[in-house]
Amino acid sequence: MPSTEGPHGTGKRARRPDLRAARAALPEPVRKLIDDYERHLSLERGLSAHTVRAYVGDVVSLLGFVDGNGGRFEDLDIGTLRGWLARQREEGASRTTLARRAAAARTFTAWAHRGGALASDPGGRLVAPRAHRKLPGVLRAEQASDVMRFSAAGAEQRDPVALRDSAIVELLYATGVRVSELCGLDVGDVDFSRRVVLVLGKGGKERVVPFGVPAETALRAWLDEGRGKLAVETKEPGKAALFLGARGGRLDPRAARRIVHDAVGSVPGANDMGPHGLRHSAATHLLEGGADLRSVQELLGHATLATTQLYTHVTVDRLKAIHDRAHPRAR
Known part of the structure; x- marks a missing residue:
């Protein structure tokens, strides 16, 4: 499907090229370089398959x-990088997309320079528009309770x-x-004695995350009464997926998104959202609770505190809205 993002809200449509065909059309030495870079991202940096696809897609572009x-690739310079971004801006890429692709280009040229494929690193001089940090939509605490x-x-x-x-x-x-972390959980990752779950996050980093009594009750009911009725013989020795799909295999993230959309959609007035919306809601409610x-950074597995700080803006905006409605001197 074509992207509907437009620069600065213009509504222009950006065409999504066939990156597989574009990659195949490149000269053989360049394709080999991309293959090496893809292995570097996956094996050496341990990035997720989704992130690797995004990085490689930007490099192919x-x-x-x-x-x-x-x-020629060997002649790649700052002017070419800027021209590439300018072309995408003309085709309707948003500020957020441009910022992400500039970051991908910088990562690639730095890697190519370290490996000797480029004599210098032109990406180090590349500057892109700052991405708009959109405040995530969240459920109110009472709406979250209704969903549960x-x-x-x-x-x-x-x-x-x-x-x-x-x-x-x-x-x-x-x-x-x-949602990817949820679907990757095995039965053995749940520790009911401490009421925590062992999560494998981005970059292969593990973290321990606690959960409360209602989640424990729901998990026990699923494991005791539900899971055995859906389970089939696994192809992963020693691996028993915590959540299963209707056919008995490991739950797919798309199915988890549908489940959340359906559950949230049952609550009148709640913003339509998937698992990421519940993640935003959990973070916001934690901060609002003190x-x-x-x-919160540790619980969510954020690499930097700056990402977690986005939620402080959400809570301030919510407090401002409450103040505007309730305080007699707000207006």
């Missing part, structure tokens, strides 16, 4: 631009799928884990 303009009650009510008949869905929604909101930023 850049090198396709170079090749299409009769240039709806899911629990659906599980009262002890249907295995309903038990699973209730446990998924509870655990996502209780822990704030990413949690400190460092603790």
